[in-house]
Structure formats: C-alpha cells, structure tokens
Amino acid sequence: MWTATLFTLLPEMFPGPLGQSLSGEGLRQKIWELQIEDIRNHGLGRHRAVDDTPAGGGPGMVIRADVLSASLDSVLDAADPRPRLLMSPRGRPLSQAQVKTWAQGPGLCIICGRFEGVDERVIAARGMQEVSIGDYILSGGEIPAMALLDACVRLLPGVMGKSASALEESFENNRLEYPQFTRPREWEGHAIPEILLSGDHAKIAKWRQAQSLELTKARRPDLLDKGDGQT
Numbered sequence: 001m002w003t004a005t006l007f008t009l010l011p012e013m014f015p016g017p018l019g020q021s022l023s024g025e026g027l028r029q030k031i032w033e034l035q036i037e038d039i040r041n042h043g044l045g046r047h048r049a050v051d052d053t054p055a056g057g058g059p060g061m062v063i064r065a066d067v068l069s070a071s072l073d074s075v076l077d078a079a080d081p082r083p084r085l086l087m088s089p090r091g092r093p094l095s096q097a098q099v100k101t102w103a104q105g106p107g108l109c110i111i112c113g114r115f116e117g118v119d120e121r122v123i124a125a126r127g128m129q130e131v132s133i134g135d136y137i138l139s140g141g142e143i144p145a146m147a148l149l150d151a152c153v154r155l156l157p158g159v160m161g162k163s164a165s166a167l168e169e170s171f172e173n174n175r176l177e178y179p180q181f182t183r184p185r186e187w188e189g190h191a192i193p194e195i196l197l198s199g200d201h202a203k204i205a206k207w208r209q210a211q212s213l214e215l216t217k218a219r220r221p222d223l224l225d226k227g228d229g230q231t
C-alpha cells in the first residue's frame with residue numbers, strides 16, 4: 001500500500017481535507033495510508049519544548065534538530081526507500097512531473113515545518129529534500145503537505161474513476177487544458193462552440209489542441225519553452 005508518514009506539530013489537522021472525496025475514498029479503500037507522527041511526543045522537559053530561539057538572533061523560533069531527529073528516528077529506519085520531503089519555501093517548486101514520479105513509488109515521508117523552520121543541520125543529516133508549493137509563505141508545512149499528497153494520491157491506480165482524464169489535464173505535455181463546456185447548450189445567450197457538438201472526434205481533438213496552445217501562449221508562455229514532451 002502507498003504509505004505517507006507525516007511529521008507535524010499539528011496532528012489534529014489530519015486527515016482533514018484528505019479524508020474527503022477522492023483521497024478520502026482512497027483511504028477507506030486502503031489504496032493508500034496516512035500515518036501521522038506528532039513531533040511534540042519527542043519534545044523536551046515538562047513542557048515538551050520542540051523549538052528554541054535562532055542562533056545569531058532574529059525573530060521567531062526554530063524547530064530543534066535533536067527533537068525532530070528523535071521523532072524521525074522513532075519510526076523510520078535507514079532502509080526505508082521512501083523519499084523524505086521537507087515542506088519549505090526554499091525548496092524546489094512542486095511540479096506535476098515530480099508528483100507523477102512519487103505516485104509511482106512506495107510512498108513518502110513528509111516533514112512539516114512551523115515557526116521560522118527547522119535547524120539546518122537536521123536537513124542534510126536525515127537526507128531531506130526541500131519542496132515548495134509556490135513563491136509565497138504559509139504559516140506551516142501542513143497545508144503544503146496536503147496539497148502535495150492530494151496531487152499524488154489522485155494518481156494512484158483505482159483512486160480516480162476515469163484514469164484517462166489524468167492524461168488530458170493541464171501540465172501534461174506542458175500545455176494548459178482546453179476550455180470545457182457542458183449542458184445547457186445555450187446559457188445566458190452563450191452557445192457551446194459548434195464543433196464540440198459535431199461528433200467529429202478528430203476535428204474536436206484538433207480544436208482542443210489549438211485552444212490549449214493559445215491559452216498557454218497567453219497565460220503561461222514559460223511552459224512553451226519546455227517543449228510539448230513529444231520531442
């Protein structure tokens with residue numbers, strides 16, 4: 001079973017939205033499993049302290065290396081083949097290509113930061129790979145971890161009803177998806193493009209391809225530089 005082991009200071013946030021819809025159904029059907037580790041179980045002293053002030057001064061608090069490593073080491077052994085991800089705005093931006101690779105693997109270990117982040121020493125010593133969900137700052141790694149897990153889990157075999165729909169989505173071939181329409185045929189004076197009602201599948205496919213290209217040119221020209229994945 002595809003297993004995610006997640007380290008957090010806010011275990012009550014999980015499964016949260018991951019318990020709903022596709023990912024929730026996947027949990028109930030045992031297509032994947034979510035193990036939650038409360039980092040605070042390894043906190044120090046009567047107050048179970050997990051953080052301390054930054055060396056060198058400055059605002060905020062930093063998660064201690066000894067506390068985080070104790071939490072990791074209590075459940076992970078060195079032979080665990082799963083990538084260890086640290087959610088972090090300094091990380092490599094998450095991409096659909098990366099999500100696909102992880103969905104095909106055995107699962108993930110995910111560490112959620114809080115406060116100013118984690119002591120730098122534990123990142124390298126425990127082989128963590130930093131991953132960002134975008135160029136903005138959230139208050140913790142939990143929501144980024146949920147976004148990442150949702151993206152991976154929907155690709156697991158059996159989670160999405162029609163697995164073909166995964167092949168036509170935005171970012172496949174570095175193109176944004178073509179516009180979608182459904183009933184009613186006419187709405188507030190706007191008709192569905194005639195070609196989509198023609199039943200000519202070759203023509204429809206061509207039209208969609210052209211629309212995808214136009215949208216990508218207008219909104220995300222940066223994707224075009226990456227090619228269409230077919231060359």
Ligand code: SAH
Pocket residue numbers: 086087088089090111112113114115116117118131132133134135136137138139140141142144
């Ligand atoms: N001081 C840090 C930000 C800390 S935000 C800095 O400037 O880089 C607190 C935690 O939220 C981080 O440790 C990380 O786990 C999470 N986080 C915040 N923004 C994120 C993002 N864009 N992607 C992934 N994780 C993020």
